[in-house]
Amino acid sequence: MSNLEDLYREIILDHYRSPRNRGELASPPAQRVEGFNPLCGDEIVVYLNVEDDVLVDIKLTGQGCSISQASSSMMSSAVKGKSLAQVREAITSFKQLMTVHATALQENGQPVEADLRALGELAALQGVVKFPVRIKCATLAWNTLSQGLDDLS
Amino acid sequence: MTSFDPRLVRHDIPLLERVINDHPITYLDSGATSLPPRAVIEAMSRYYELRHANVHRSVFQTASEATAAYEGARDATARFINAPGGAEEVVFTKNTTESFNLLAKSWGWANLHDGDVVLLSEMEHHANIVPWFQLREERGIDVRFIPVTDEFRLDLTNLDHLLNDVKLVSVTAMSNVLGTINPVKELAVAAHDVGALIAIDAAQSVAHGPTDVHDLDVDFVAFSGHKMLGPTGIGVFWTRELLLADMPPFLGGGGMIADVRLDGYTPASGPTRFEAGTPPIAEAVGLGAAIRYLDGLGMANVDKHEEELTRDALHRLEEQFAGRVRVIGPNNVTDRGAVISLDVEGVHAHDVAQVLDQFGVCVRPGHHCAKPLMRRFDLVATVRVSYGPYSLVQDTDVLLEALEHAIKMFG
Ligand SMILES: Cc1ncc(COP(=O)(O)O)c(C=O)c1O
Numbered sequence: 202m203s204n205l206e207d208l209y210r211e212i213i214l215d216h217y218r219s220p221r222n223r224g225e226l227a228s229p230p231a232q233r234v235e236g237f238n239p240l241c242g243d244e245i246v247v248y249l250n251v252e253d254d255v256l257v258d259i260k261l262t263g264q265g266c267s268i269s270q271a272s273s274s275m276m277s278s279a280v281k282g283k284s285l286a287q288v289r290e291a292i293t294s295f296k297q298l299m300t301v302h303a304t305a306l307q308e309n310g311q312p313v314e315a316d317l318r319a320l321g322e323l324a325a326l327q328g329v330v331k332f333p334v335r336i337k338c339a340t341l342a343w344n345t346l347s348q349g350l351d352d353l354s
Numbered sequence: 355m356t357s358f359d360p361r362l363v364r365h366d367i368p369l370l371e372r373v374i375n376d377h378p379i380t381y382l383d384s385g386a387t388s389l390p391p392r393a394v395i396e397a398m399s400r401y402y403e404l405r406h407a408n409v410h411r412s413v414f415q416t417a418s419e420a421t422a423a424y425e426g427a428r429d430a431t432a433r434f435i436n437a438p439g440g441a442e443e444v445v446f447t448k449n450t451t452e453s454f455n456l457l458a459k460s461w462g463w464a465n466l467h468d469g470d471v472v473l474l475s476e477m478e479h480h481a482n483i484v485p486w487f488q489l490r491e492e493r494g495i496d497v498r499f500i501p502v503t504d505e506f507r508l509d510l511t512n513l514d515h516l517l518n519d520v521k522l523v524s525v526t527a528m529s530n531v532l533g534t535i536n537p538v539k540e541l542a543v544a545a546h547d548v549g550a551l552i553a554i555d556a557a558q559s560v561a562h563g564p565t566d567v568h569d570l571d572v573d574f575v576a577f578s579g580h581k582m583l584g585p586t587g588i589g590v591f592w593t594r595e596l597l598l599a600d601m602p603p604f605l606g607g608g609g610m611i612a613d614v615r616l617d618g619y620t621p622a623s624g625p626t627r628f629e630a631g632t633p634p635i636a637e638a639v640g641l642g643a644a645i646r647y648l649d650g651l652g653m654a655n656v657d658k659h660e661e662e663l664t665r666d667a668l669h670r671l672e673e674q675f676a677g678r679v680r681v682i683g684p685n686n687v688t689d690r691g692a693v694i695s696l697d698v699e700g701v702h703a704h705d706v707a708q709v710l711d712q713f714g715v716c717v718r719p720g721h722h723c724a725k726p727l728m729r730r731f732d733l734v735a736t737v738r739v740s741y742g743p744y745s746l747v748q749d750t751d752v753l754l755e756a757l758e759h760a761i762k763m764f765g
Binding site: 209217242267270 | 375701702703704705708709712720721725728734735763764
């Protein structure tokens with residue numbers, strides 16, 4: 202069962218049971234973006250309020266599995282109040298975390314430890330990479346957020 | 355003479371010897387694809403080891419054996435579904451999906467015009483929806499749907515009205531989501547009364563019980579080898595000889611012609627007209643072996659066995675999980691097959707399936723390629739449990755225990 206506990210860490214279940222930043226923002230002015238996972242039918246809607254290059258508010262609605270719901274909840278906590286540059290950095294780090302084969306090697310042949318500290322509690326989602334079919338669940342919210350930022354600029 | 359003992363069937367299935375996450379595999383995904391017995395795997399190996407050659411072309415010994423094996427599978431298929439015109443009515447395709455595309459793009463293209471209606475149902479697999487939408491774009495036909503009741507049955511109260519201008523009724527004989535078995539015979543009578551033809555999606559039903567196209571009095575039938583203990587890569591399209599004779603070719607190329615000249619071609623007659631290129635020979639041999647194996651079990655026995663499994667599972671789900679797990683499908687075994695969709699209160703289907711996998715339990719989470727039906731019941735996904743001839747009550751024991759864990763984990 203150890204694999205399963207790796208996937209469903211307590212913090213993930215906590216975000217799933219009490220998701221943060223659930224709801225809608227009036228759009229406009231908020232940017233509204235939809236994301237779909239055609240394979241499992243999961244849907245997410247992300248609302249973004251950006252002022253002076255700062256993501257001042259973010260809200261989410263939609264339905265999905267615990268991984269997609271927890272990932273979107275954690276994402277919203279991680280990026281709310283951050284500058285757009287910081288938000289983009291977070292997206293990049295998270296996607297790296299979710300990439301199975303991207304482990305870089307140091308000169309001594311040992312894998313570079315991903316800097317999980319920067320990701321905070323999001324690091325709890327690391328167990329997802331052991332279940333490749335679930336990676337798209339974890340990245341759905343992030344891809345949707347990324348799409349929203351692209352639409353803004 | 356048939357004999358049937360599911361424990362013996364189980365011994366014939368190599369894949370059921372696997373251990374998954376330290377548990378013996380509990381395979382409950384036969385509705386997606388069934389597990390082939392050794393007889394099928396060995397028939398395909400023997401074909402490749404001893405007889406492999408191209409069919410319908412050469413005169414040497416192995417080539418005629420290959421042709422005999424391929425055509426033998428066609429004969430076996432015709433007998434299995436009691437095709438009145440025999441093997442001449444059986445076209446080999448890739449799968450059910452290709453069979454429906456053949457129907458829509460050949461028969462549909464030639465026979466349906468602006469304003470004609472194709473009547474489907476809300477419980478269809480995408481394979482029996484999308485080709486008709488494509489034809490609608492090309493031909494201006496209309497596509498209409500028989501609604502599904504809250505009791506998960508076809509709502510036939512307005513059938514007369516729904517049949518207005520209908521040229522083809524195309525419905526599933528058994529839903530791959532609900533397990534509902536539809537009244538095909540009654541629909542065939544209603545369709546013929548208004549001068550329409552009727553096609554059935556037999557992908558699920560053909561593996562579940564006896565299929566007699568003559569008795570059902572239907573006009574077109576589609577199914578896949580891999581759902582009836584056979585290999586992937588082979589499907590069946592059946593229609594009456596007279597209808598087949600009038601259908602224009604579908605894919606063009608070698609094998610489907612009578613003659614090709616510099617100014618044009620003449621298509622072959624019979625089923626080969628729809629089998630362009632080198633066909634899936636080994637797969638046909640595998641299908642033939644699967645049919646012999648199923649004949650040995652007796653489809654009526656398979657039907658009875660799966661009904662017992664379904665009755666037991668529905669009963670225990672109600673007993674142990676009432677209020678926590680909802681069965682999305684009829685709650686009794688009348689006109690219902692061994693496919694059980696579950697909506698687990700508060701737990702997403704993917705999470706349920708993930709926990710079940712830790713116990714070696716294979717089930718299918720998702721929309722099961724029936725999104726209109728999922729919308730009808732306001733669902734995004736269900737957990738689908740489906741049985742085969744090799745399934746045992748013990749499989750349900752493991753399932754229910756694992757289900758309890760999944761609910762505890764997310765509750
Ligand atoms: C009722 C039904 N129709 C059609 C299909 C499509 O079968 P295939 O994928 O073999 O073409 C399936 C299988 O998923 C099915 O269950």
